[in-house]
Amino acid sequence: MKRATAVFVSAVQDEARLLMTRPWDAFVAFGLPLILLTVIAAMLAPGVIRQAPVAVVDQDNSAFSRAAIRNMEASPGVRVVHAPATMQEAMTLMRRGEIYSVAHFPAGFSDGAFRRPEQVTVSFNGAFQTVGALSALGQSTAIASAAGPQLQERARQSGVPETALQPPAVQVSIVGNPQLSFELFLGGLLAPGVLHLLAACSAVLAVGRLMQGGSFKTFRSQTGGCTTTALMGRLTPHFVIFSLWGLCWIAWLSGVRGWGVAGSLPLLTLGVLALMAVSVVLSALLVTALGDVDTAFSATAIYSGAAIAFSNGTLPLDHGPRFARIWSDILPYSHYLRLQTGQLVTGAATDAAWRDLMILGGVAVIGLILSALLIRLRSRFAPKPETLSFSLPQQGVTAAFIATFRNLPHARPVNSLLILAVVFYAFYYPAAYAGQAAAGLPVAVVTPTQSALTRALVEDLNASREVEVAAVIPSSAEGFELMRRGVIDGVVVLPRRFEPDLVRGAPTGLAIWLNGGYLVRVTAVGKAVAAAAAHVADAQLEGLPDIARAVRLAPTLKQDSLFNPTEGYGGYAVPAVSLIILQQTLLMGAGVVAAVRRETGAPPLRRSVRLGLWLALIAIGTASSLFYFGFVFWLQDYPRAGNLIGVLLLAPIFSAGVSALGLLLGGLFDRHERVLQVLVGTSAPLFFLSGAAWPHFMMPKMLVWLAHLSPSTAAVQAFVRLNAMGASLGEVAASAAILTGLAAVYGGLWLMRGSLRVDLSR
Template identity: 85%
Template sequence: MRRLAAVFVSAVRDEARVLVTRRWDAFVAFGLPLILLMVIAAMLAPGVIRQAPVAVVDQDNSAFSRAAIRNMEASAGVRVTHAPATMTEAMALMRRGEIYSVAHFPADFSDGAFRRPEQVTVSFNGAFQTVGALSALGQSAAIASAAGQQLQERARQRGLPETALQLPAVQVSIVGNPQLSFELFLGGLLAPGVLHLLAACSAVLAVGRQMQGGSFKHFEAETSGFTTTALIGRLIPHFVVFSLWGLAWIAWLSGVRGWGVAGSLPLLILGMLALMAVSVVLSAFLVAALGEVDMAFSATAIYSGAAIAFSNGTLPLDHGPRFARIWSDILPYTHYLRLQTGQLVAGATSASAWRDLMILSGVTVLGLIISALFIRVRARLVPKPENLNFPLPQQGVIAAFAATFRNLPRARPVSSLLILAVVLYAFYYPAAYAGQAATGLPIAIATPTQTALTRTLVEDLNASREIEVAAVISSPAEGFELMRRGVVDGVVVLPQRFEADLLRGAPTGVAIWLNGGYLVRVTAVGRAVAAATAQVAEAQLKGLPDIARAVRLAPTLKQVSLFNPTEGYGGYAVPAVSLIILQQTLLLGAGVITAVRRETGAARLKRSARLGLWLALTAIGTASSLFYFGFVFWFQDYPRAGNLIGVLLLAPIFSAAVAAVGLLLGALFDRHERVLQVLVGTSAPLFFLSGAAWPHFMMPEGLVWLAHFSPSTAAVQAFVRLNAMGASLSEVSGLAAILTGLAFVYGGLWVVGGPARSDLRR
């Protein structure tokens, strides 16, 4: 027993010393989490999108349109920044990214409004759907308010009571996140996912250091056969460090930022500890099972890097492809996020949290047992010699260019990133969004009496694509309990005299309670329920001819999603994420090449050879980009080919910038595995910094300025506009200039400077 304790203590002490004394291990454990969490906190601090820039094309110039514009200017959600004369001018503003939605009042609109049915159109940028849809909602609400005032005036002219023209008010209340804050939603989704990935990458190298040539023979001898005890000891420091970061983020979000904990804080803490435990144990399993650190890193990036997408935290996968649903249930992060959302936001019961805790704990124990068995098996193997090199001629542009392609099949760590990962992610990541929209989301209807109207409402709700009625109950309390247990996503509460009040022309309101932990679901459920309720109410009003006729004369609002006509979540998210995938695979592949050469003490390349290597990687990146923008977007049916010439011109510039960054960064690392250990965890923050999901005008200016040092920031904005929106080169000229400048600066640093020395000690 003393020997066992000594082995454990020694392993913990040795690994802790590594985390403190080795600069890159220390950076991954302490520096990188701090940087990324600070970025996430600063980026999402505003919480709610406000003052989104919008435009109004007022070709009517009437009292009604002016009233609607005044309402927009008084709104906190939108800011009227442009008043173009035509929709053509407005579309140019949208393609340049200066506005996110536009309201169009057609000429002579006021002559027909309130006398015959007329329509106001609010068009929004569906390629940047989050801010586009919210800005359209703000403009639509302002127009509806102005129309209501005009309609009441018509009612008075007809001698009708004002209340007679009112449809039932629909009051939507969000449980746990009443402000619809993206800080709570995205902060709770993004930060734990990033820490999950960082912990896993840190632990991969911790276990990988104990393996030589696919064998743990030396590890077994060093620990006197107590490999399992030593393995646990090696994992403990990583578990402790990243658990503390996770708890610090919970303290920041719920304490410092004041969001509180709706459920049980102890269960939330246990959930974070369970997530970090399973993260480090699965890393040990992957290293021991695969026998290669490079493959273990790749597997970690696959299961953990895309965990946020498959977690049900954004687009629900309940009715998605079978693979996506099964994979989501397998991934540990799905179970943690469900636990966190229930306890942090929704005030869920402890039973559901304990179920997820047991799953995470069970996977941890099972993973540890299997890892220990694999280590014992590999301890009997003779270490294989490692053939790690990437030979290049010291000079010659063409010679280095050709040698780069010649080496790809032989250098598996490089080819797996530059070729296999590119192809794999083209089909793997979009699987999470193949459903495109939230469908079949369960809700409950709470009504004291079930009448013909209630049955009609249930039928209309079930007929909608977004939702289905899972239960009709007698009291709201039953519905809230179902929502806390995760059985339903929302509760529709009908008042006692709903039908009678509606028929006498003085309808009472309808309450909708939604789970604020999932903002995508909130939007889908709220919109479907409100539309169905209004439709049923209007059908009842047909029995009152004067009222029905007046209501029909009210101007209608139509929202149009531009550049993403289906409003599909995949059509909005994947084209932007694709740029992050293209950047990260090329960045990692280029970094591994220079890191391998430094690790193996390869001769320093002269400028001509460095130029040849850079051009070869630029060609590979360009081919990968065109593969995505051409075949993959066509195969997945995403918006594409809006400006093919612009895409063809910018793809090489983007690839050149990324390749140069990767070559420069790779020269900093003492071993090639460090490239993945350090850089893989930056993918998700880089996506949000691009402004695709959370707009730049809501971020601190300094952070946006720093974000543009990553080529992906300008590339996401430029290529989404070129592919989906058909923007001209002049409309993305500023973004093209940024990419060109980055390519020249980073490329010049690589070609002129290159690594200081290729034979530095590890």
């Protein structure tokens, strides 16, 4: 027992000393988490999207349209920045990224409004769906408010009582996140996922250091056979450090930012500890099972790198592909996120949290046992010789270009990133969003009486794509309990006199309670319930001709999703994420090439050889981009080929900037595995910094400026518009200029200096 304790303490001390004294280990454990968490906190601090830039095409110039515009200008959600004369001009502004939605009042609208049915169209940018849909909602609400006084005046002239024009009020209440804050939603989703990945990558290299040529023979002899105890000691510092980071983030959200903890803080704390325990243990299992650090890093990136997408935190997977649902249930992060959402946001019952906690704990224990057994098994074999090289000729652009491709089949760490990962992620990541839209989300209807109107409402709800009625119950308390337990996503409460009040023309309101932990579900459930209630009320008014006539004379609003007509979540998210995938695979592939040459002591490259290597990587990156934009988008039916010429022109420029940056960064690392250890965890923050899901006008200006140092930021803005929106090169000129400038600067640094010989290894 004393010997085992001594081995454990010695292992903890040795690993802690490495983490404190080796610069890159210290950076991954302390510096990188601090940087990424600070970026996430600063980026999401505003919480709610406000003052989204919009336009109005007022071809009617009537009192009604002017009233609607005044309402928009008074709205906190939108800001009217342009008043183009035609929709064509408005589309140009949208393709440039200057506006996210546009309201169109057609010529002669006031002549027909309130006398015959008329329509105002609010078109929004579905390629950037988050801010586009919210800005369209803000404009639509302002227009609807302007219609009220006009409708009342028309009713007065027709002799219809004002009360008869009141549709049933719908009060939407959000449990746990009443402000619909993206800081709480995305912050709670993104930061733990990034820490989960960083902890896993840190532990991969920690266990990999104990292995030589796929064998743990030396490790066993050094620990006197106490390999399990020593393994636990080596993992402990990583577990402690990243657990503390996770708890710091919870303290930031719940304490400093004031969101509080709706459920049990001890359970939430145990959840963080369990997630980090699973993170480091699964890394040990992957290294010991695969016998190769590079392959273990790739497997780690697969299971934890896309954990956010498959977590059910964004688009629900309930009716998605079977693979996505099964994989989501397998991934540890899905269980942690459900626990965190219940305890941090909605105050869910503790029994579900304990179930998820036991699953995480069980996985950690089983993973540790299997890792220990595999170490004992691999310690019986002698280490295999390890060959690592990426040889290039002494001079010649063409010779270096050809040699790069000749090296690919033999340099497994490089080809797994530049080729295999590109193909794999083209089909793996979109599987999380194959369902495109939230569907079949369970809700409960609370009503004191079972009536024809109740049955009609249930039928309408079940007929919608978004929701299905899981229960019709008499008690609101029962409905809220079902929602807190995660059984349903919403509760529709009908008051006792809802039907008789509706029939006599003075309807009372109905209430909708939604789970604020999942904003995508909130939107889908809220829209479906409101539409069903309106339809039932309209049908009930059919027997009252005067009222029905007056109500139908109100102008109707149509929201039109441009560039993503199905409003599919995959159609909006995947094209943007694809640019992150293309950048990160090329960035890390180029970085590994440079790091391998440094690690093996290869001689410095002449400028002609550096140019040939860079051109080869540009060719690989361009081919990968065209594979995604030309084949994958077609196969997955995502918006594509809007401006093919523009895509063909910018793809090599994007690849040039990324590959040059990767070559520069790779020269900083002491070993090639560091490239993945450091860069993998930046992928998710880079996606949000691109402005695809969270707009740049809501971020601090300095952060936006820093974000543009990554080619992916300008690339997302440019390629999404070229592919989905058919933007011209002139309309993406700013993003194209940034990409060109980055390619010139990074490429010039690579050609002028080669690898940066800064010794950060020891």
